[in-house]
Amino acid sequence: MIGTEPGGQVGGGRAIVERAFREHWPALCRYVRAAFGSGPPDPEEVAQMAFERFIALDAPERIDNARGFLFRCARNLSIDIRRQAKIRERLDPEGELGDPDQAGVNEDIERVLSGRQRLEIVEAAIRGLEEKRRTVIILHAVQGLGYSEIARRLNLSRTRVVQLGADAILECERALAAADAAGDPS
Numbered sequence: 001m002i003g004t005e006p007g008g009q010v011g012g013g014r015a016i017v018e019r020a021f022r023e024h025w026p027a028l029c030r031y032v033r034a035a036f037g038s039g040p041p042d043p044e045e046v047a048q049m050a051f052e053r054f055i056a057l058d059a060p061e062r063i064d065n066a067r068g069f070l071f072r073c074a075r076n077l078s079i080d081i082r083r084q085a086k087i088r089e090r091l092d093p094e095g096e097l098g099d100p101d102q103a104g105v106n107e108d109i110e111r112v113l114s115g116r117q118r119l120e121i122v123e124a125a126i127r128g129l130e131e132k133r134r135t136v137i138i139l140h141a142v143q144g145l146g147y148s149e150i151a152r153r154l155n156l157s158r159t160r161v162v163q164l165g166a167d168a169i170l171e172c173e174r175a176l177a178a179a180d181a182a183g184d185p186s
Helices: 013-036 043-056 066-091 103-127 131-142 147-154 158-181
Strands: none
Touching (some): 013 043, 043 066, 066 103, 103 131, 147 158
């Protein structure tokens, strides 16, 4: 396509990225180092990833504040990388999951382990529910019954069944929120 640069950038996209690199690279690396230390993640790696995201934009020329975009992106990337490292350390203190650079494999493993932990939290919350709430949530969420059928089986009004189900879900959400607030990344 005429006028299109590699990566799908049209016209001045490359010039904008090059100018942003010249103007912001040193300050971006200094910012990451000052805000998050020398690593990990390495400040230059974070800056590189921020620029990769900037370059990947369909139209980087539409970004009004390239510096702001890059700094926010670098901040978010640093936080995400550190969060992933904490999860990995907590879930695999012996390093048995392998090289973290095998991102696809490790992210899948982390997702599965995190999902299992969240499931355990929900299961514990359900076990702690009052009997009617527990019965409603199990019949609805696990066995797939509709509220009308549950109401018929339990000899309750449909409205009461919906209320019990909502209360049960709220308790599960509270348990997950409490785990998140306690620093449980799952």
